[in-house]
Amino acid sequence: MKMDDLLSFLDQEGIDYKRDELLSKHTSFKLGGPCKLLLLPKTKEEIQKLVKTLYEEKIPYYVLGNGSNVLFRDEGFPGVILKLASNYSSYNIQGDTILCDSGMDLSVLARKAALKGLSGLEFASGIPGTLGGGVIMNAGAYDGELKDVVTSVLLLDKQGNYHRKSCEEMAFGYRDSLAQREGLLILEVEMKLTQGDYPEIWSKIDDFTIRRWSKQPLEFPSGGSTFKRPPGYYAGKLIEDAGLKGLRFRGAQVSSKHCGFIVNTGEATSEDVRTLIRIVQRRVKEEFGVELTPELRIIDE
Secondary structure, three states: OOHHHHHHHHHHHOOEEEEEEEHHHOOOOOOOOEEEEEEEOOOHHHHHHHHHHHHHOOOOEEEEOOOOOEEOOOOOEEEEEEEOOOOOOOEEEEOOEEEEEOOOEHHHHHHHHHHOOEEOOHHHHHOOOEHHHHHHOOOEEOOEEHHHOEEEEEEEOOOOOEEEEEOOOOOOEOOEOHHHHHOOEEEEEEEEOEEOOHHHHHHHHHHHHHHHHHHOOOOOOEOOOOEOOOOOOOHHHHHHHOOOOOOEEOOEEEOOOOOOOEEEOOOOOHHHHHHHHHHHHHHHHHHHOOOOOEOOEEOOO
């Protein structure tokens, strides 16, 4: 399918899109060159049509949420970006059950639940990603993880077929899930929370918010926590103990506030961040014999 044919298909289906869109506008790192096409579907039916068409026409694409843990190349992405964020974020709360589209912002959802007096999502109140991205990697913070509240997930495979999986079938692990391992797209998530004490719920959210702002370098663009936690260690402590606190390569820097973050000081390129990641990995390996694996999604193709 040629680009003109794809554009005609999008116009015919009434699906919003942007051409030659800079990915730096759609990532928390504020980095990344242009993609050929950024697609903005609003319904699961539109998403299914897009995925089937892209698969059948062998058009490369990447599914992007809020872009809070992803690093694209300075040259951009040579294919299509399927963005599922505020454009796909409907939700419904019935009693203690939430059914929500995957593009919903996790921190927003946590507060919507809190306003209903529902407890269980307080830990997510400071997570900047979408619900879909969070489920893919079983996002967590402050001793809470999404697997603790998810009851079922509606998925889409690469051929455009629907699958519904229970929490157990999602086989969640540390920053891992069945969807991540098999390349499945998250469409909807059902969660079960518990009725809680309203003031206590908001007290937790306020506490987590203060802790996050005091400990994380939110004053700089970043991709969130750069590395996964190695078994038996904490990535940030290993990096600090290796003497890398504040280490800078051009516009990229190991945060002096929290060594688990690499930040964009305002002048970084994607390649600066990639280089600094490799330097940190090598130094920690030399010093402690520990391999640091990026939690950040580094998009090479």
